[in-house]
Amino acid sequence: MAKPELVRHDAFYMKELNDMIDIKRDYDFWQTRRYLTIDKKIVSFCDYAFLFDLKAKILLLQYHGQLEMQEAIRNAFMHNFQTMMGARVETVNPLLMLHVHRNTIVKDTIAQLDKYKDDDFKKPLQVYFHNEEGLDAGGIRKEFFLLLTKEILNPQYGMFTVYEETGTIWFNDFYDEEVEPMYKLIGTLCALAVYNITIIDLPFPLVLYKKLLNKIKIDLDDMKSLSPTIHHSLKSLLHYKEDDLETTLCYAFDIEREFYGERRRIELKTGGSSIMVNQKNKQEFIDLYIDYVFNKSCEKQFQAFASGFRRVINSKPLELFYPDELMSFVIGNTNYDWNEFQKKTEYKGEYHANHPVIQWFWQVFHKLVENEKKKFLLFLTGSDRVPVFGWSQTLPMTIQRSHTDDIHLPVSHTCFNILDLPSYSSKEILKTKLLEAIQHNQGFNLV
Template sequence: MGKKNGEWSCLISLLNSVFSSYDALSSSFLHELCMAKSGKQSKGDKKTTGVSDSLLCSTSAKTLKDYIEVISPTVNNSDGSVGNITESFWVEGMTSSSTDFPIYQNDVEMVDQQVNSIEIIEKSENNVYWPSVNLNDLRKAWSMIVSIPERQNIVDTLMRAVRRLVVISLHQLLVIQPPDGLDDNQPPTEIAIIQQRLVNLFIILYECPFATDPLHFELLLLNINRAVTWLPNTIQVMLCRAWANSVHTPLANCTESPNPEQTNLWCLQKILLHHITLRCLTTDHGLPNEDKQICEAALVLRIVYYASLLAGQMDSPELLEMEAEENRLFEQQMLTHIGPTYERRSRVSLPEDPFAKALNISPNDCRKPFIPVKDFVNETLNDGLQPKKDYIYYRSKGISNELSFMKLPFLLQTSSKSVLLYYDNRMRMLDERRGVLMHTFLMDTPEMPFFKLRVHRDRIVEDALLILEIAFMENPGDFKKQLLIEFDGEQGIDEGGLSKEFFQLIIERIFNPDYGMFVLDEETQNYWFNPVPLDDMEREYCLIGTLLGLAIYNDVILDVNFPSVLYRKLVGKLGTFEDLFDARPSLAQGLKSLLEYEHDDIENVFGCSFSVNYLDPFGNVVTHELKPDGATVPVTKENRKEYVDLYSSFLLNDSVKKQFNAFRRGFQMVVDESPLTFLFRPDELELLVRGSPVYDFNELERVTTYEEYTSDSAVIKNFWSVVHSMTEEQKKQLLQFSTGSDRVPVGGMSKMKFTIARQGADTNRLPSAHTCFNILLLPEYQSLEKLQQSLLLAITHCKGFGMS
C-alpha cells in the first residue's frame, strides 16, 4: 500500500482504519510462534522460533516451562494468497529499493474481514495465547512511515484515529463495561487473550515516533496516557515487562542492541517529564495534583520507572532469596523480643506500590537501573507541589480523587520527601497525644503525652539507655510520642534545641573508643560495628538503633558517619562486594585486582585461602574459615569469585550479624509504622540522617530573615562579610551556636529557617541564640572589628543551654 497517483491517500486511509479499531490494531505485527511439545517443527508450519520474552513474562503464561503452540494470524490477500496480517498491511515491500509501498485493492474495506480471520490454535490443555508484538517488524514499519513526505497529514490522521480508539473502543472496554476477571493474574482463556491484545495495542502506540516527538507529542500522547491509566494493574504490569524486554531489541535497520539513549523507553521517559514540566509552567491549576494531564503522565512514568528497574542491573535471584530468608528470620526475632505488641503494630497498613508487589521486587533490588533514578526527578513538579495538601491527599486513602505524589516517590526530590515525612511523623505524634487524652478521660489514670528523657550531662549515656530500655520493655508506643529532653539541674523547655544538644552529646559518647561498640576505619573515617566487642552488648546496640530512629522521627540531624551499606541493610538488603568500595575501598581494590588477574599463577602471586584472620580485643589473632576446611582450600582462578563473595559477606554481614540485628531491631521499633523505607532509597536515608554535605552560606544569606534589621543594615552587611571570611570549621561552629547543630538539612541551606534579631545597641555583650527557633541575637555593633571579635569568641567558647 502506498503512493497512488502521486498521493499517499491509500496509506493514510488505512492508518485511519487500523488505528481507530481495537481489533485491527491489537492484531497487527504479531509474532509467528510455532513450538511443538518436543521442540520439533510441526507439519505445515512455516517456521519454528523461540518463545518471546514478553510472552513468557506475561501473566497469561502459567509457567515458564509451558510450550506454546500458536498459528500465525492468517489473512486472505487480494491476490488469493494466504499471508500474515502484519505482512499484508505493513511489512511487505520494506526491504525493496523502491520508496513506494505495495498497494492491495480495497485495503480499507478488508480490515475487519481480515482481523476476523485470525486463528489461534488451542492446545490439549486448553491454554490459548495471543502472540506478542514483533518489534523488529513494527520498528521497520514506523521507520518507513516517518520517511514519507506527507508527515503532517499522517500525524493529523493518527491523532483523530487514536482519539476515536480511546474515546469509543477503549473507554467502552476498560471503563464502561470491563470484562470480569480483567485484573486476574490467571484469568480464563478469553480474558488472557484480551490482556495480551491490550498490551500489544499500547506497545504499537507508544512505539510511534510521533508520540515521543517534542513537536507532535501533544497530539497523540495525551490520549494514549489517559487510556493507559484505565488499564487494570495486571495489564499495566504486563506492559511494564514488555517495555523492559523491548530495550534489547535492535532498532530499525540495525542488528545490535541500542544504546539506552536511543531506546523508545528512554525517549518516552524524557517526553513525559517534558510534558509535566510544560504543564506545571503554563497552566493556572495551582496544584499539580489537580491537573489531569500531569497525573496521567505521572502514572505512565511509574510503568516506565519499573520497566527501567527490570531492564537494569537487578540483584541475582540467589541473593534475593537469601535476603528474603534473612528478613523472615528478623521478623521472628522482633516477635520473640517484643511479642504481641509488635505483631499488632505489624498489621498496620503500610504504603506499598502495587507495581512492586505485583512484580515481587523492590526498587532497592536494582543496583543500576536502565535509566538513572535521578533522571526521573522533576524539579518543576517539586517546586509546584504543596506538601501539606499532597499529604492530605495521601491520608485520604481513596476518599479524594486527587493523586498524591507521595505515592510516586521516584518523582520527588529528597527535600520534598523529607517534608512529607515530617508531616507524617507529626500526625502520628498527634494521634498518640489524642490517644493519651482519651485514655486519661476514660480510665482516669493520667499518662504523659510526651516521651520524656531526663538525663544528667555526666551520665547521659547510662541515663538515656536505662529510660529507653524501660520503654522498650513496658510500652514501645512511647517511642511514637514527641521527644522531650530535660537535663538534670538545668532550667529550660525543650522546643527542639535541647533535643539537638542531647543527640549531639550522646553520639559523641557512644562512638568513643572506650565503649568499644564501634571501630573507626582510618581510611574512610566511617564507623562500623565491632565484630568482637569486649562484652555482650546486644542490649546497647538495640538502644542505639532506637536513638537513630528517634532522631529521624523527631527531625534531628546527626553527626554520625556510617558506610552506605548500613542504610542498605536497614531496608532489608545484604552487603555485597560492591558495597566494599565504599566501606573498605583499599580492600575492595585488592579483591578487584584478584578478580581481574589474567595469569594462571594466582595461588603463587596472591597466596590466599578460604579463611580470614583478624584480632580480638586482647590482640590475639583469630582465624575464621569462609567454608568448611577453608584454611586448606587455596584460592584459584576458578573459585576466586566465590572467595570474593564469601569474604565480602563475612565482613559486612556474618561477622556483625548479632550486633546489626540488635541495632536494626531498635531502629524498627520507632519506624515500623512509618513510610520511611517506602519514600527513601538507602542513599536518601543516609542523607536524611546526616544532612546535606554542602555548606553554602550564600544560600543561607539569601533565605535569612531579620527582626528590627534589614539586609541593608550596616551591622548585617558586616556580619555576612565576617561569615564569608570564616574557615569551614568556624562556619560549622556558627551553625552549632545558632541552631544547636552543625549539620545542614536535606536540600541544603536554602531549606533552613534562620533569623537574625536585634539585641539592643552597641554593647560589650556577646551574641546569643535561641537554638530552638534558629534565631541569632546580634547587638548592633558599630564596627566590623568588634563584631568579628565578639562573634568568634561566642561561637568558639560558648556551649550549652546556658547560652541559648
C-alpha cells in the same frame, strides 16, 4: 559482552507530582482504601512510589509521623480523662520526656528509654538537661542528639571500627552482650531523630541503609565506602587473569581482624586458612569476604540496631525510600553554601544588611576557616549539618541587637536560629567575642 548499566531510580522521578496532586490526601486514601468498598480501578500514586522524588517521600514520612504523634497525644489525654473520672489509676504523659545529666547522658538515656512502651515513641520528644533552665522547642533536642551520638561513638566502648580512609564506621566484629542495649539505643536514636525531624551525624556508610530497608543487594562496590584500599585489592584480585594467582597473591579463605589491639584471623569457610584462593574460587572468596564484613560479623549487632530503629519507625512510608534517600534524610548534607546562608539571613530592629556591625560580622564570618564556620552553625542551630535540601529547608538565621557594649558575648536561640549580636565598637572586638562564643558553646539557659 558488557554488563548492561542499570537505570538509576531517580530517573523516574516526576517532580511535577508535588504540584499536581495533594500528596497527603493521596496518602490518606492509600492507607484507608482497604477498609472501603470502592472501585478497584481507582488507584493511588502511592502505589507507584518510584515516581515520587525525595522531597515527596520525606513529606509523606513526616506526615505519617505527625498523624501518629497526634494519635498518641489524643490517646494520652483520653487516658488521663478516664483517670480523672476514676476509671484508671495513673496518668500518662502526652510527650516522650527525657531528663538527662550531661556527664551521664548515655546511662540516663538507656535507663529511661527502657521504661517506655513502643507506643510512647510515637509521642513528640522533649529533652531536659539537669539543672538547666532552657525550654525544649527544638534546640535542646538537637544538642541532645549531638552529644549522645558523640558519646556513643567514643572508642572506649569498642562498639565500632573506624575506617580512617573514609571517616565511616561499622559494627565491631566481636560481639559483647553487655553492649547490646547500646546498639539498640543507637537504632532508637537514629529513628527518633528522623521521627522528630532532626539531623543526626552518624557516619555509617550507605550499606547500613541497604540492610535496614532490605531492598538492594550488598556487593563489592559497598566496600569502597568503608575502605577504598580493600576495595581496590579485591577488585585487583577479581581482574587478575594469570595462572600464578595462588602463589603470587597468597590469599587464603580467611580474614584478619583487630579487636582492642589484638589481631585475629577468621576463617571465611570451614578450613579456610588452608584453602588458597585461585582463579576458580576467587569469586567465592570475594563473596564470602563481603558477606562476612557486612553480614555475618555483625549479625547480632545489626539486629539490635534494627530492633531499636523499628520500635520507633515501622511504617509504610519508610518502604517508599531507597537507601541513599533515607541516608540523606537522616544525616543531612555537608554542602555548605555560605553565600546562600548569608542571602537567607534576616535582620530585626535597627540591624539591616548594610549596617556597619552586620557588615563587620559577615567580613569576619567569611574569613573563618571551615571548621569554625561549622562550629558557628552548631552554636546557632544546635547542629553542624545542613538539611538534605539545603538552607531552604530550615529557618533562616535572624540577627538582632542585644547590647551596646563590648562586654557581652553573642547569644544564640537555637530553637529559632536567632543570633543576639551586640553592637560592638570595632570589627576586631566582634571577631574576638564571636570566636569566644562558638568555642564555649554548650548548655542551655533562659536568656
